[in-house]
Amino acid sequence: MAALPSIMETTATVPDQPLLSVENISRLFGPEKGCQGVSFDLYPGEVLGIVGESGSGKSTLLSVLSGRSQPQDGVITYRGQQGEIIDLYSSSEAERRTLLRTEWGFVEQNPRDGLRMGVSAGANIGERLMAQGVRNYGVLRQEALDWLQHVEIDANRIDDLPRTFSGGMQQRLQIARNLVSSPRLVFMDEPTGGLDVSVQARLLDLLRRLVRELDLAVVIVTHDLAVARLLADRLMVMRRSRVVESGLTDQILDDPQHPYTQLLVSSVLQP
Ligand SMILES: Nc1ncnc2c1ncn2[C@@H]1O[C@H](COP(=O)(O)OP(=O)(O)OP(=O)(O)O)[C@@H](O)[C@H]1O
Numbered sequence: 504m505a506a507l508p509s510i511m512e513t514t515a516t517v518p519d520q521p522l523l524s525v526e527n528i529s530r531l532f533g534p535e536k537g538c539q540g541v542s543f544d545l546y547p548g549e550v551l552g553i554v555g556e557s558g559s560g561k562s563t564l565l566s567v568l569s570g571r572s573q574p575q576d577g578v579i580t581y582r583g584q585q586g587e588i589i590d591l592y593s594s595s596e597a598e599r600r601t602l603l604r605t606e607w608g609f610v611e612q613n614p615r616d617g618l619r620m621g622v623s624a625g626a627n628i629g630e631r632l633m634a635q636g637v638r639n640y641g642v643l644r645q646e647a648l649d650w651l652q653h654v655e656i657d658a659n660r661i662d663d664l665p666r667t668f669s670g671g672m673q674q675r676l677q678i679a680r681n682l683v684s685s686p687r688l689v690f691m692d693e694p695t696g697g698l699d700v701s702v703q704a705r706l707l708d709l710l711r712r713l714v715r716e717l718d719l720a721v722v723i724v725t726h727d728l729a730v731a732r733l734l735a736d737r738l739m740v741m742r743r744s745r746v747v748e749s750g751l752t753d754q755i756l757d758d759p760q761h762p763y764t765q766l767l768v769s770s771v772l773q774p
Contacts, residue, residue: 520582522547522688522720523568528577530567535743538564541577543739543749547687550714550721552735552752554728554767559741561724562692568722569609569690570599584687604634608681608689612696614673617680618665624651624676625661631684650679654709671702675709682713691723695730707733728771732756740764 521544529539538560545551553561566572568579570591579591584606591599603609611617618627625647632643648658654675656668665673674694681689694710695703711734714721725731731738732752739749740761748761759765 519546521545522549522582523722524578524580525568526578528564528567528574528579530563530572530574531744532563535745536560537744538567538741539576539744541739541746543746545688545720545722547720548718549737550719550723550735552731552738553722553724553741554726554731554738555741556767557726560744561726561741563744564741565690565692565722565724569607570603581688604631605684606687608684608686610674610677610681610689610691610694612693614665614670614677617677618673620664620666622664623662624656624665624668627665627676627680628683631680635684646683650683651676653682653713654679655705669702671698671706674698674706678710678713682717682719685717686719688720688722691721693725693727694723695725695727703730710734728756728768740767 523545525541525543525545528541529537531537531539536558541564543551553564555561563572567574573592581589581591581602583589589598589602594602609617619630625644628647628650629637629643632646637643637646644661647661651658651661656672656675656679660668660672665676668676678694695706698706707730713719714734721734723730723734735752737750738752738755739746740755740763741747742763748755748759748764755764756768759768
């Protein structure tokens with residue numbers, strides 16, 4: 504297999520400085536509906552899981568963190584590739600969109616929301632590279648072939664439309680489309696949701712491998728504690744719009760402190 508692209512060799516990333524700093528952000532649609540008072544730092548290469556029951560505010564928080572919806576309160580700063588500090592919501596919408604297409608990625612739960620269904624698998628992968636200025640057809644095609652291989656899709660499907668792919672393949676294609684441009688930070692919203700258990704397991708293995716090999720920082724929303732256990736270094740547990748507990752994944756899952764987390768963990772352990 505071709506080597507994965509080495510990432511960020513030229514970056515000014517300082518490992519002991521946060522990539523993303525989140526200070527007291529809130530976005531509420533009603534009392535306890537949305538997210539409020541959320542603060543944390545995310546470091547390069549770190550995987551943060553956001554867990555909690557349905558309606559606790561996970562997706563709202565993710566959309567605020569990823570620059571998709573403006574918080575009513577709080578500040579989010581991102582340390583750019585050159586070491587510059589970017590205040591996410593002081594930037595223009597165009598700047599935020601550029602960030603999402605280049606240094607960031609977003610893996611949607613439903614691959615149809617993250618893929619362009621009307622163009623080939625190869626074109627889906629090549630799009631972000633083109634946005635970064637790669638124009639050479641041979642280079643684009645080779646990158647697409649390499650990435651199909653990285654996500655375990657047969658290379659001879661390169662010219663096929665994503666709608667001819669299975670759900671698991673579409674999700675792997677979406678991952679390739681996001682990772683081809685060597686993002687430093689990837690947001691994922693229930694990336695294994697809606698897939699069969701066996702397909703989920705394979706996708707999780709793939710994600711785990713890619714996250715490690717590419718040293719990606721990830722914020723992943725999941726209601727599945729097994730997914731969180733497998734992927735996340737750290738967890739934030741949300742309930743009714745607030746973070747009720749946060750810490751190292753093993754610590755939280757093996758010795759939950761908050762009664763709600765205890766309930767969440769014990770409900771999974773029960774047959
Ligand atoms: N655009 C919106 N307008 C009004 N209310 C909203 C909107 N988006 C989310 N909400 C409400 O905010 C609360 C949190 O929703 P959110 O989708 O963030 O929760 P979640 O934890 O991601 O849930 P799930 O796991 O079911 O996706 C819910 O009560 C939801 O109804």
